[in-house]
Amino acid sequence: MTWSGKLVTGLGLAALIVLFGLFGPLFTGDPATIRDIGLTPPGGEHLLGTTLTGQDVLAQLAHATRGSLWIGVLVGVMATVLSGVFGIVGAYAGGVVDEAFSLFSNVMLVIPGLPLVIVVAGFVPADQRGTWTISLVLAITGWAAAARVLRAQTLSLRNRDYVAAARVSGERTWRVICVEILPNLLPLLASQFVFAVVLAILSEAGLSFLGLGAANSSTLGTMLYYAQNGFALQREAWWWFVPPGLIIALFGGALALINFSIDEIINPKLRDRARRKRDVVAATAEVAPAEPGAVLTVRNLNVVYQGDNPVHAVKDVSLTLRRGEILGLAGESGCGKTTLAYAINRLHRPPAEVTSGSVTFEDVDVLALGPEELREFRWVRLSMVFQGAMNSLNPVTPIRAQLQDVLRTHRPGMSTPDRELRCAEVLRLVGVDPARLGAYPHELSGGMRQRVMIAMALLLDPQVMIMDEPTTALDVLVQREILNEIKRLRDELGFAVVFITHDLPLLLELSDRIAVMRDGEVVEYADAEDLYLRPQHPYTRELLASFPSLTGEPGALTR
Amino acid sequence: MGYYLRKLAFYLTALWAAVTLNFVIPRMLPGNPVDILMAKLQQRGGSVDPAARTAYETLLGTGGKESFATEYLAYLGNLLRGELGVSVSAFPAKVSDVIGDALPWTVVLVGLATLISFLLGVGLGAVVGWKRGTWLDSLVPATTVLSAVPYFWLALILVAALSSGLGWFPLNGGYDVVLDPGWDPEFIGSAIYHGTLPALTIVISSIGGWLLGMRNMMVSAMSEDYVLTARAKGLTDSRIMVRYAARNAVLPSVAGFAISLGFVVSGSIVTEQVFSYPGIGSKLLQAVQNNDYALMQGIFLVITIAVLGANLVVDLLYGLIDARTRDRSTVS
Numbered sequence: 082m083t084w085s086g087k088l089v090t091g092l093g094l095a096a097l098i099v100l101f102g103l104f105g106p107l108f109t110g111d112p113a114t115i116r117d118i119g120l121t122p123p124g125g126e127h128l129l130g131t132t133l134t135g136q137d138v139l140a141q142l143a144h145a146t147r148g149s150l151w152i153g154v155l156v157g158v159m160a161t162v163l164s165g166v167f168g169i170v171g172a173y174a175g176g177v178v179d180e181a182f183s184l185f186s187n188v189m190l191v192i193p194g195l196p197l198v199i200v201v202a203g204f205v206p207a208d209q210r211g212t213w214t215i216s217l218v219l220a221i222t223g224w225a226a227a228a229r230v231l232r233a234q235t236l237s238l239r240n241r242d243y244v245a246a247a248r249v250s251g252e253r254t255w256r257v258i259c260v261e262i263l264p265n266l267l268p269l270l271a272s273q274f275v276f277a278v279v280l281a282i283l284s285e286a287g288l289s290f291l292g293l294g295a296a297n298s299s300t301l302g303t304m305l306y307y308a309q310n311g312f313a314l315q316r317e318a319w320w321w322f323v324p325p326g327l328i329i330a331l332f333g334g335a336l337a338l339i340n341f342s343i344d345e346i347i348n349p350k351l352r353d354r355a356r357r358k359r360d361v362v363a364a365t366a367e368v369a370p371a372e373p374g375a376v377l378t379v380r381n382l383n384v385v386y387q388g389d390n391p392v393h394a395v396k397d398v399s400l401t402l403r404r405g406e407i408l409g410l411a412g413e414s415g416c417g418k419t420t421l422a423y424a425i426n427r428l429h430r431p432p433a434e435v436t437s438g439s440v441t442f443e444d445v446d447v448l449a450l451g452p453e454e455l456r457e458f459r460w461v462r463l464s465m466v467f468q469g470a471m472n473s474l475n476p477v478t479p480i481r482a483q484l485q486d487v488l489r490t491h492r493p494g495m496s497t498p499d500r501e502l503r504c505a506e507v508l509r510l511v512g513v514d515p516a517r518l519g520a521y522p523h524e525l526s527g528g529m530r531q532r533v534m535i536a537m538a539l540l541l542d543p544q545v546m547i548m549d550e551p552t553t554a555l556d557v558l559v560q561r562e563i564l565n566e567i568k569r570l571r572d573e574l575g576f577a578v579v580f581i582t583h584d585l586p587l588l589l590e591l592s593d594r595i596a597v598m599r600d601g602e603v604v605e606y607a608d609a610e611d612l613y614l615r616p617q618h619p620y621t622r623e624l625l626a627s628f629p630s631l632t633g634e635p636g637a638l639t640r
Numbered sequence: 641m642g643y644y645l646r647k648l649a650f651y652l653t654a655l656w657a658a659v660t661l662n663f664v665i666p667r668m669l670p671g672n673p674v675d676i677l678m679a680k681l682q683q684r685g686g687s688v689d690p691a692a693r694t695a696y697e698t699l700l701g702t703g704g705k706e707s708f709a710t711e712y713l714a715y716l717g718n719l720l721r722g723e724l725g726v727s728v729s730a731f732p733a734k735v736s737d738v739i740g741d742a743l744p745w746t747v748v749l750v751g752l753a754t755l756i757s758f759l760l761g762v763g764l765g766a767v768v769g770w771k772r773g774t775w776l777d778s779l780v781p782a783t784t785v786l787s788a789v790p791y792f793w794l795a796l797i798l799v800a801a802l803s804s805g806l807g808w809f810p811l812n813g814g815y816d817v818v819l820d821p822g823w824d825p826e827f828i829g830s831a832i833y834h835g836t837l838p839a840l841t842i843v844i845s846s847i848g849g850w851l852l853g854m855r856n857m858m859v860s861a862m863s864e865d866y867v868l869t870a871r872a873k874g875l876t877d878s879r880i881m882v883r884y885a886a887r888n889a890v891l892p893s894v895a896g897f898a899i900s901l902g903f904v905v906s907g908s909i910v911t912e913q914v915f916s917y918p919g920i921g922s923k924l925l926q927a928v929q930n931n932d933y934a935l936m937q938g939i940f941l942v943i944t945i946a947v948l949g950a951n952l953v954v955d956l957l958y959g960l961i962d963a964r965t966r967d968r969s970t971v972s
Contacts, residue, residue, distance in 0.1 A: 087781060090781075184650075184653065187650065187654075188653060188654045188657045190898060190899065190902075191651075191654050191898050191902075191947065191948055191951050192654065192657065192658050192661070192944055192947075192948075193901075193902050193905045193906065193943055193944060193947045194902055194906060195902075195905070195906030195909060195910075196905070196906070196909065196924065196939070196940050196943045196944070197661070197940065199909070199924060199925070199928060199936075199940075200662075200665060200928075200936055200937065200940045201665060201669065202928070203927070203928035203931075203933070203936050204665060204666055204669040204673065204933070205669055205670065206670065209670055226899050279788060283788070283790055284906070286790050286792075286793075287790060287791070287792060287906070287907075287910045290790075290792050290910065291910065291913060291925055291928075292929070293928065305790075305792075305793060309796065314796055314797075314799070314800040314804070315800075315804065319800075322793075322796070322797075323797075325793075326789065326790055326793030326794075326797070329788065329789070329790055329793070330785055330786075330788050330789040330790070330793075331785065331788075332788070333785070333787075333788020333789075334781075334784050334785030334786075334788045336788075337784035337785070337787070337788060338781060338784055341780070341781075341784060341852075344856070426872060428868060428871060428872055430863075430868075455874075456874045456875075456876065457874060458874070459871075459872055459873065459874030460872065460873045460874040461874065464872070464873075465869075465872045467865060467868070467869060467872075469865060472864065472865035472866060473865045473866055473868075473869045474866060474869070475866040475869075475870070475883075475884055475887070475888070476866070476888065476964060477887055477888055477891070477961065477962055477963065477964075478883070478887070479963075482883075486870075486873065486875060486879070486883070487873050487874075487875075490873070490874060490875050490876060490879065491874060521963045521964070523963070523964050524963075534869075537873075
C-alpha cells in the first residue's frame, strides 16, 4: 500500500466509525428495550442479532461507540492540555521550572498507569464514579509520554532565530508561546492527541470490562462486560461479543494508519518503494583496450536518477587512472562528481541507475560482476574514504571492531593476533596512536576520525583509493597534515587515488591529472600543470579565477 | 554525576513519588476505607481490637486524628519493615504473604512474554525494514491494527477458539489444581501448559509496537553513511544488517522501553483476570472487588517497584550498548 492508500484507508475507516457513533443512535432506536427473543443470530429485523435479554446489538453498538468516542475525546483534550503545560511551558521557561516539570513527567511516565487507575477507581465508591471522574483519572495517568516528546521539540524550536528575535524584541512570554511556538507544534500535538484518544478508549474498555468503569455509562467496554457476563462466547453468540472489540481495534488501527502516513509525508525515507532489481541497466560489455599502465578505465559512463523527472547526473564520462597516479576530480557541489565516484564502485543508491558505459578495473568488468563477486571486489582492490568521517563510522562500536570487520570478511584465515597487529600497523601509518583502537568515534577529533577512515582504506593494500572530499570538514592545518600524509602514503605504497573536491587550488598542488566536471560532464581533462597554465574551457578559467591568490589580488591564480 | 548514578537517583525519586502517591490517594478520595475494612474484618471473625484499627489507619489515614507528617512517617516506617497490613479478602493472611504467593506467577508470565515479544518484534522489524519493497511491507498495516486490539478481547477470542473450540489449551488457571505446587517436572509442565495462552495473548498484542518502531528506525538507519561505508567495505549483507543497521536502529526501542512496558503491564493485569491466572493482576482485581484496600495498595506498590526495577535494568543496559550516553551525561 502506498502512503496515500494508507491515509485514505485510515481516514475512511475512522470517519465511518465516528459517523456511526454520531448518527447511528438516531436511527437504531432504544438500545435498552428488552424483548423475549434473547440471542437471536444476525438477520432480518436485527442486523447484528440480539443480546441475552433480547436487546438489539446494533443499537447498543451505536450508543456504545458514541460513549467510547466521547470519553476518548474528553481524555484526549485533557491529556493534550496537560502535556502541553508540562512539555511546552516547561521547556520554554527553562532552568529550574524545566528541570522540575521534566522530572515530574518522567516520574509519571515510569509509574504504571492502569494499576494506578484501578487503585483510584477502587477507592472511589461506585456511585460517585462518573464519566468525568474516569476521564480525569485516565488523563492524569496518560499525558506524560506526550509531554516528553513536546518538550524535546519545544527545546529545539526555542533556539530558532525567529523565536529568539521575538523574545529579544520584548514580546510577552504567552504571546511568544502562542504565536511563535504553538503553530509549529500543531502536527505533533495532533498526533499526540490521536494517540491519547486511542489509549483512552482502550483503557476505558479495560476498566469497564473489569467492572470499574463509569457508573451508568454505555461504552464498548461496558458492552463487552455484559457480553462476557452473559457468557456470550460460551453460548456462541459471537455477534454480541465480536463487534465491540472489532470497532475498538479498527478505530485504533485506522488512527495508527493516519499517523503512519503522516510520518511518511514528513519523512520521505519511510515511504514504500519498489525494490530495484538492478543497479546497472544495459551496460555495454565492451572490454576497452586499456591504455598501458591503466588500473581503472571509465568509458562513456552514464548515470541517471530515475523518476518522474529523470536527472542525468553523469553524462558520457571517460577517465583513465594510471598506476600510482593521483587523479583530481573537481567541480561545484551537485555537478555529479560524488555520483560518479559511487557508480565506479556500484554504490549508487536507487533511484540512481547506470544506463550505459563501462568501468574496467585492470581485467575486471566491474559493471558485470555478480553480487558476491562485487562484494569480494570491494575494498580489496578499490577502497573509499567518504566525506564526513563522523557519519561514516558506526557510532556504537569501537573503531577496532570496524577495522577488524574488514579483515574478518576478506581475510578469513587471519589469526586474531595478526588482525590486531595489522590494525595497529595501519593506524601507525596514518599517525594515530594504536592505543586508540578501543575508542568510540565520538571520542576522537574530526582529524583523527578522518585518519582512521584512511587507515581503514589501507587495510587490504588496495590498488585504488577513491577519496570523496576527505578534508572538507577539517580546519586548514589538519587538512594540510592529512594531504601530506596521503602523498607520502601514495609514494610509499604505490596505490592510485581519485581525489574528489570542489577545491581546485588544492588539486593543482596534489594531483598528477585533473578532470573538471560541470553538470555531469567532464569539460576539461588534463595534466595539472597544463590545466593551471593553459586552461582550455571557459568554465575552468572561471573556476581558477574565483580563488584569490595569497597576495589578495582576485583572480591572480589565472595569471 | 555519572550516567549510572543519575539513573539510580532518578529511579529512587520515582519510587519515592509512587510511595507518596500511595499514601495520598486514600486520604484525598471520598469514602471511609478504614471503617469499611473494620466492618469486613468483623464479618470474617477477625479481631476488632484497637491495634488492628491503628494498623489500617496508618495505611489509609486517621481522618484527621493525627497530623499529616506523623502519619506519613509512621507509614514509611511500616513500609520499611515490610508491614503492609492484613488482607480482609484472604483473611487472616498478611498482605505481604498474599503478594509473595502471587508475584512469581506474574513475574515469570509477564517477564517471559515481554522478553519474547521484544526479541521477536525487534527481530522481525529489522528484517521487514531491511527487505523493504518486498511483500513483507504488507505486515506493517496488519500489525498496526493488531496493536490496537484490546488485550482482554483477544484473550477471550483465543480462549473461545483454541480452548473451548479446539481444546488445545486449558480454559483458565495457572496449573492443574489436582497437583500440589512444587518444583517437580509434572507441576512445571502443567504451569507452562497453562501459561502458554496468556503469554500468547500478551505477545500478539504487544509485538506490533516493537515491530513498527524497529522497522521505521531500520529504514532510517539504512540510509546512514556508516551503512554505505559498510557496503563499500564489501562486508556480507547479514553482517551489515545486524552489526551496522540493526545495532543502531534498536537504540530507540530500548530507550522507549519504559513507555512500552507500561502498556504491557496494564494489558497483563486484564489478561490475568480473563484467565483467572493466579498472579498479581487477578489479586489486584479481587482486592478491588472486595474493598480490600490494604491488599490493593500493597499490590500497587509491588507492581510499581517491579516496573521501576525493570526500567532501571533497561536503562543501565542502554548505557552499555550506547557508549555516547555514558559520556554525554556530564553535559545534560
